[in-house]
Amino acid sequence: xxxxxxxxxxxxxxxxxxxxxxxxxxxxxxxxxxxxxxxxxxxxxxxxxxxxxxxxxxxxxxxxxxxxxxxxxxxxxxxxxxxxxxxxxxxxxxxxxxxxxxxxxxxxxxxxxxxxxxxxxxxxxxxxxxxxxxxxxxxxxxx
Numbered sequence: 001x002x003x004x005x006x007x008x009x010x011x012x013x014x015x016x017x018x019x020x021x022x023x024x025x026x027x028x029x030x031x032x033x034x035x036x037x038x039x040x041x042x043x044x045x046x047x048x049x050x051x052x053x054x055x056x057x058x059x060x061x062x063x064x065x066x067x068x069x070x071x072x073x074x075x076x077x078x079x080x081x082x083x084x085x086x087x088x089x090x091x092x093x094x095x096x097x098x099x100x101x102x103x104x105x106x107x108x109x110x111x112x113x114x115x116x117x118x119x120x121x122x123x124x125x126x127x128x129x130x131x132x133x134x135x136x137x138x139x140x141x142x143x
Contacts (some may be wrong), residue, residue, distance in 0.1 A: 006008035016053035019036055019045075022140045033135040039128045040110055048129045055120045073099045 026032050035041060060068075076098035088094035101137060 005095070011050065014053050015056065015133070016049040018029055018140075019136055022136050026139060032139060033132060035132060038132040040132045045129060045132065048124075048126060049133075051124055052121070055117060058120075059117055065110070066107075069106045072102040072109075074102070077103045096112065 035045065059065075077095050080098050082095050085092055085094075090097050
């Protein structure tokens with residue numbers, strides 16, 4: 001990886017920080033997209049990015065997803081272990097089936113959360129801000 005002047009030194013995880021860094025780094029360039037051309041003010045952009053990032057972050061981190069998956073898989077197995085094998089519907093294979101059922105339930109929860117986030121993003125969508133953010137991110141990729 002070669003060093004380029006004015007390039008952020010570290011990677012960022014979220015859209016909000018990425019846009020802030022691009023504006024801070026290249027905002028004074030003559031060909032950089034200007035907020036006034038898109039009808040966006042700095043305050044409205046900060047507010048919009050904050051709100052959008054909070055919606056995107058509401059799904060949780062990858063670590064929390066894996067923890068939740070573990071809980072959804074282990075709890076049914078734990079509950080099944082409270083009963084004798086002879087009383088379980090699938091005998092000694094019940095634990096495997098319950099684990100698969102827990103993983104499927106986790107998948108449904110994750111799909112539902114994705115749907116909720118998509119709906120919240122659609123509700124707060126503002127075309128002017130989105131166009132400006134797209135131009136800022138594209139400006140970085142050109143440099």
